[in-house]
Amino acid sequence: MSELKNDRYLRALLRQPVDVTPVWMMRQAGRYLPEYKATRAEAGDFMALCRNADLACEVTLQPLRRFPLDAAILFSDILTVPDAMGLGLWFEQGEGPRFARPIQHRRDVEQLPIPDPEQELGYVMNAVRAIRQRLQGAVPLIGFSGSPWTLATYMVEGGSSKAFNKIKQMLYAEPETLHLLLDKLADSVVLYLNGQIRAGAQAVMLFDTWGGALTGADYREFSLHYMHKIVDGLLREQEGRRVPVTLFTKGGGQWLEAMAATGCDALGLDWSTDIADARRRVGDKVALQGNMDPSVLYGSPARIEREVATILDAFGPGEGHVFNLGHGIHQEVPPAHAGHFVAAVHRLSPSYHR
Amino acid sequence: MSELKNDRYLRALLRQPVDVTPVWMMRQAGRYLPEYKATRAEAGDFMALCRNADLACEVTLQPLRRFPLDAAILFSDILTVPDAMGLGLWFEQGEGPRFARPIQHRRDVEQLPIPDPEQELGYVMNAVRAIRQRLQGAVPLIGFSGSPWTLATYMVEGGSSKAFNKIKQMLYAEPETLHLLLDKLADSVVLYLNGQIRAGAQAVMLFDTWGGALTGADYREFSLHYMHKIVDGLLREQEGRRVPVTLFTKGGGQWLEAMAATGCDALGLDWSTDIADARRRVGDKVALQGNMDPSVLYGSPARIEREVATILDAFGPGEGHVFNLGHGIHQEVPPAHAGHFVAAVHRLSPSYHR
Numbered sequence: 001m002s003e004l005k006n007d008r009y010l011r012a013l014l015r016q017p018v019d020v021t022p023v024w025m026m027r028q029a030g031r032y033l034p035e036y037k038a039t040r041a042e043a044g045d046f047m048a049l050c051r052n053a054d055l056a057c058e059v060t061l062q063p064l065r066r067f068p069l070d071a072a073i074l075f076s077d078i079l080t081v082p083d084a085m086g087l088g089l090w091f092e093q094g095e096g097p098r099f100a101r102p103i104q105h106r107r108d109v110e111q112l113p114i115p116d117p118e119q120e121l122g123y124v125m126n127a128v129r130a131i132r133q134r135l136q137g138a139v140p141l142i143g144f145s146g147s148p149w150t151l152a153t154y155m156v157e158g159g160s161s162k163a164f165n166k167i168k169q170m171l172y173a174e175p176e177t178l179h180l181l182l183d184k185l186a187d188s189v190v191l192y193l194n195g196q197i198r199a200g201a202q203a204v205m206l207f208d209t210w211g212g213a214l215t216g217a218d219y220r221e222f223s224l225h226y227m228h229k230i231v232d233g234l235l236r237e238q239e240g241r242r243v244p245v246t247l248f249t250k251g252g253g254q255w256l257e258a259m260a261a262t263g264c265d266a267l268g269l270d271w272s273t274d275i276a277d278a279r280r281r282v283g284d285k286v287a288l289q290g291n292m293d294p295s296v297l298y299g300s301p302a303r304i305e306r307e308v309a310t311i312l313d314a315f316g317p318g319e320g321h322v323f324n325l326g327h328g329i330h331q332e333v334p335p336a337h338a339g340h341f342v343a344a345v346h347r348l349s350p351s352y353h354r
Numbered sequence: 355m356s357e358l359k360n361d362r363y364l365r366a367l368l369r370q371p372v373d374v375t376p377v378w379m380m381r382q383a384g385r386y387l388p389e390y391k392a393t394r395a396e397a398g399d400f401m402a403l404c405r406n407a408d409l410a411c412e413v414t415l416q417p418l419r420r421f422p423l424d425a426a427i428l429f430s431d432i433l434t435v436p437d438a439m440g441l442g443l444w445f446e447q448g449e450g451p452r453f454a455r456p457i458q459h460r461r462d463v464e465q466l467p468i469p470d471p472e473q474e475l476g477y478v479m480n481a482v483r484a485i486r487q488r489l490q491g492a493v494p495l496i497g498f499s500g501s502p503w504t505l506a507t508y509m510v511e512g513g514s515s516k517a518f519n520k521i522k523q524m525l526y527a528e529p530e531t532l533h534l535l536l537d538k539l540a541d542s543v544v545l546y547l548n549g550q551i552r553a554g555a556q557a558v559m560l561f562d563t564w565g566g567a568l569t570g571a572d573y574r575e576f577s578l579h580y581m582h583k584i585v586d587g588l589l590r591e592q593e594g595r596r597v598p599v600t601l602f603t604k605g606g607g608q609w610l611e612a613m614a615a616t617g618c619d620a621l622g623l624d625w626s627t628d629i630a631d632a633r634r635r636v637g638d639k640v641a642l643q644g645n646m647d648p649s650v651l652y653g654s655p656a657r658i659e660r661e662v663a664t665i666l667d668a669f670g671p672g673e674g675h676v677f678n679l680g681h682g683i684h685q686e687v688p689p690a691h692a693g694h695f696v697a698a699v700h701r702l703s704p705s706y707h708r
Contacts, residue, residue, distance in 0.1 A: 165686060168649030172657055212605075215625045215647050217664075251566075253608050254626060271569045272608060293569050295522030303526055310571075332519060 002137030009071040010140050010203060013244035013266045013287045015320035021312065021349035022070035023342050024142075027328030028063040029075045033335055035062050046091050047083075050076050053126035060131050064139065066335060067342040070322075071139050071203070072131060074196070076124055078146030078207055081188050082155045084115035095159070102158035106177045114188050117195025124192075125199040132200035143201025145193050147208035147249075148185035148230075149223035152178065164213050171222060178222065186226040190233035197235045197243055205246040205268065206230060212251015219255055228262040246289055250327065253278070260285040271326030276314040287320040292341070294325040297333040301340040308344040317352045356491030363425040364494050364557060367598035367620045367641045369674040375666065375703035376424035377696050378496075381682030382417040383429045387689055389416050400445050401437075404430050407480035414485050418493065420689060421696040424676075425493050425557070426485060428550070430478055432500030432561055435542050436509045438469035449513070456512035460531045468542050471549025478546075479553040486554030497555025499547050501562035501603075502539035502584075503577035506532065518567050525576060532576065540580040544587035551589045551597055559600040559622065560584060566605015573609055582616040600643055604681065607632070614639040625680030630668040641674040646695075648679040651687040655694040662698040671706045 004010075008022035030036055039059050043049035050056055060075040079097050083089035088100030103109060115121055131141055154160070156167040170178045193204050211223040227247055236243055247259050248268030259267055260282040269278055269290035278288055296307045308323070315321045323345045329338060358364075362376035384390055393413050397403035404410055414429040433451050437443035442454030457463055469475055485495055508514070510521040524532045547558050565577040581601055590597055601613050602622030613621050614636040623632055623644035632642055650661045662677070669675045677699045683692060 163684065165649070165652075165684060168647070169652040172650050172653035212626060216628045218647070251605065251626065254628075254631075272566060272605065274570045274608075277608075293522070293572070295519070296526050298519075298523040299526035330517065330519060 002135075004137045004140060004202070006070060006139045009142075009322060010241070010244060012320065012322045013203060013246065013289075014242060015287050017319055018353055019350065020346050020353065021321050021323050023323040023345040024069045024071040024073065025063070025325050025329050025338065025341075026073075028067075028069060028073065028338075029059045030329060031331035032329055032333045032338065033062055033066070046077070047089065050080065050127075051123045053123060053130045056127040057130040057134055060127075061134060063338075067339050068346065069139065069342060071142050072135060073142040073205075074124070074128055074131065074144060074201065076127065076144070078144070078150065078209070079154055080121060080124055081115065081145065081185070081192055082151055084120035085112050085188070087155060092159075097154060098159040099155060103152075103155045103181065106174070106180070109177055109181045109184070112181070112184050114184060114191065117192050121192060121195065125195050128196050128199035128201055140202040141200060142203050142205055143193060143196030144205045144207060145189045147206050147211065147223060148182040148189060148226040149211055149214075150207065150209045151185050151189075152181050153210045153213075155181070164210070171218065182222060182226045186229045186233075189230050193230070194233075194235050197238050201243070202238070202241070203244045203246070204234065205248060208247065208249040208252065211249035216255060219249075219252070220258060223249065224255070224258055224262065227259075227264075231262045231264050244287075248289070256282045266320075266322065268324070269326060274314060275311055275321075276316065279315055279320075283320060287322060288315065289322040289324050291324070291326040294327055294329050294333070297325075297329065297337045297341060299337075301337070304337060304340050305344045305348070308341065309348055312345075312349055312352060315352070317354070319353070321352075323349070356489075358491045358494060358556070360424060360493045363496075363676060364595070364598060366674065366676045367557060367600065367643075368596060369641050371673055372707055373704065374700050374707065375675050375677050377677040377699040378423045378425040378427065379417070379679050379683050379692065379695075380427075382421075382423060382427065382692075383413045384683060385685035386683055386687045386692065387416055387420070400431070401443065404434065404481075405477045407477060407484045410481040411484040411488055414481075415488060417692075421693050422700065423493065423696060425496050426489060427496040427559075428478070428482055428485065428498060428555065430481065430498070432498070432504065432563070433508055434475060434478055435469065435499065435539070435546055436505055438474035439466050439542070441509060446513075451508060452513040453509060457506075457509045457535065460528070460534070463531055463535045463538070466535070466538050468538060468545065471546050475546060475549065479549050482550050482553035482555055494556040495554060496557050496559055497547060497550030498559045498561060499543045499584075501560050501565065501577060501601075502536040502543060502580040503565055503568075504561065504563045505539050505543075506535050507564045507567075509535070518564070525572065536576060536580045537583075540583045540587075543584050547584070548587075548589050551592050555597070556592070556595070557598045557600070558588065559602060562601065562603040562606065565603035570609060573603075573606070574612060577603065578609070578612055578616065581613075581618075585616045585618050598641075602643070610636045620674075620676065622678070623680060628668060629665055629675075630670065633669055633674075637674060641676060642669065643676040643678050645678070645680040648681055648683050648687070651679075651683065651691045651695060653691075655691070658691060658694050659698045659702070662695065663702055666699075666703055666706060669706075671708075673707070675706075677703070 244265035253273035266287035271293035598619035607627035620641035
């Protein structure tokens with residue numbers, strides 16, 4: 001493997017000194033880029049794009065050609081694991097993900113297989129290998145997975161949900177069935193992420209998009225417990241270097257202490273949490289990634305720069321900050337505004353790293 | 355007006371001694387009740403039900419005939435105010451609220467009138483008067499409004515939204531237009547709630563359903579600032595008794611201190627916040643209302659009782675707790691489960707009030 005030329009992202013996650021604050025954007029390979037739309041049209045549909053290692057590699061690299069980002073993230077979907085378990089993932093036009101065979105009964109859970117990452121998920125591993133090769137050590141490659149709780153919400157609801165009626169019904173009326181499902185998902189995610197790490201991912205991130213829909217006690221029992229199990233099962237060193245793990249629970253700002261106690265290296269923050277408060281609470285244990293509202297990118301370059309300055313100042317001097325948006329970049333954002341954002345982080349941050 | 359026979363709810367909001375913890379449910383008059391569905395079918399559609407004082411009164415009283423609830427809440431919608439401003443509210447089958455004439459430009463905001471509560475919103479005032487008369491002092495009547503920020507999201511988006519793209523675009527690219535809108539809404543809500551209080555509402559609640567979509571700084575500037583303005587403008591005494599004000603920001607668990615500093619009497623909590631933490635943080639300033647996950651009502655009577663016990667214990671002994679769900683009751687909940695919930699609060703709470 002090529003030597004890593006820019007390791008700011010990995011160093012910041014381990015709270016080691018850097019010259020400037022590293023920056024990347026969730027969903028940086030996405031629909032706000034015309035070249036992404038063109039490649040996606042070429043692939044046919046979203047899952048065809050994920051399944052084609054060459055095209056998945058191409059869209060992963062597209063934002064890096066435009067902006068001096070400090071990390072690449074594997075182009076894929078969080079629902080590849082349940083799809084590999086046989087649930088039949090498809091995307092309805094304008095409606096988001098759907099499963100042909102959602103989980104309805106305990107026996108559905110009992111029959112779920114644990115996918116082999118090099119078999120049913122081999123297309124993801126191939127994409128990771130292709131991207132690492134094409135990156136030639138320019139920046140590190142981030143692998144990722146959905147959290148067990150978040151995957152389970154889609155598997156039980158059959159797709160996206162607002163009120164989570166079905167899975168909450170399971171949680172309160174049949175909790176042991178849900179635990180069995182989450183346990184199988186945790187085992188599957190450990191294999192999946194370790195597969196990505198062996199294939200070349202240099203850091204991994206767990207996306208817990210829907211943990212914030214739970215009470216604090218339920219979050220610890222049904223989401224965090226399984227993320228903790230995953231952290232415990234991950235390869236933490238590869239190619240002679242530590243592989244940092246980032247946990248991100250959207251809406252989890254009240255539970256940062258418990259998240260930091262899992263042994264992860266970093267926490268992703270959505271924009272509802274003040275990063276200064278977060279650093280006071282858990283900055284001695286973990287690095288922090290975030291946390292600009294992606295909608296700020298609708299503002300003028302001056303407005304974007306002002307928000308970047310505010311967040312840099314809130315985190316303050318010293319190590320342990322990876323700049324990012326608090327959620328994925330919106331598809332309506334002009335690419336030039338994303339460029340202003342990335343440039344502002346690099347231009348305004350050196351004084352915090354002396 | 356008849357003398358109030360059960361004033362636990364009002365007393366608890368003012369942190370005065372009570373015999374048992376008072377309890378009511380957000381959306382207690384709603385689709386989980388077959389008698390509600392029958393009355394709504396009689397009315398024709400949802401807004402026709404809101405506009406008919408007799409039928410709105412009837413559905414307000416329905417849950418009180420089933421359960422020994424400690425408060426009634428006016429049956430209405432949070433979007434009556436923007437409708438009265440001329441935006442043309444309608445409900446699309448299964449899609450939620452829609453406005454025929456959403457706010458698009460600054461001149462739309464400039465032209466918005468401030469509705470007269472006894473004119474354009476006279477049907478709400480008539481419903482309040484009818485309910486007070488029919489209640490005959492059994493329990494207090496709660497009036498309510500949406501918060502300016504929450505109303506503005508629907509007015510600018512044209513209906514419900516997941517990502518709030520249009521209003522966030524306004525917030526970051528044209529903040530002074532948004533401030534003008536929020537200011538007009540705050541003035542309108544003061545008149546509207548004071549109208550409800552004069553018509554007989556004995557407490558009022560501000561629902562900020564979408565404040566949690568903001569950053570902390572934006573929440574203070576674009577949502578809390580205008581709720582504070584409303585609190586300052588409200589009649590705080592009527593019929594010789596204090597009229598308590600409750601603020602509820604869904605997803606606002608990180609901002610309770612700032613909310614409590616507005617001079618309101620109580621804060622509503624969603625289920626993501628631990629009520630023990632909330633009491634430690636702001637219990638010396640305000641009462642707390644909440645905060646059971648409404649999905650717990652999918653569980654068995656034993657499971658429901660266990661959760662009620664956990665929340666009573668978390669709040670602990672002493673005054674200042676109004677039991678409620680952390681959000682509206684789901685329409686799929688069996689009415690008997692709501693009955694178990696209300697009974698459990700009354701049965702398990704006396705030991706906390708000695």
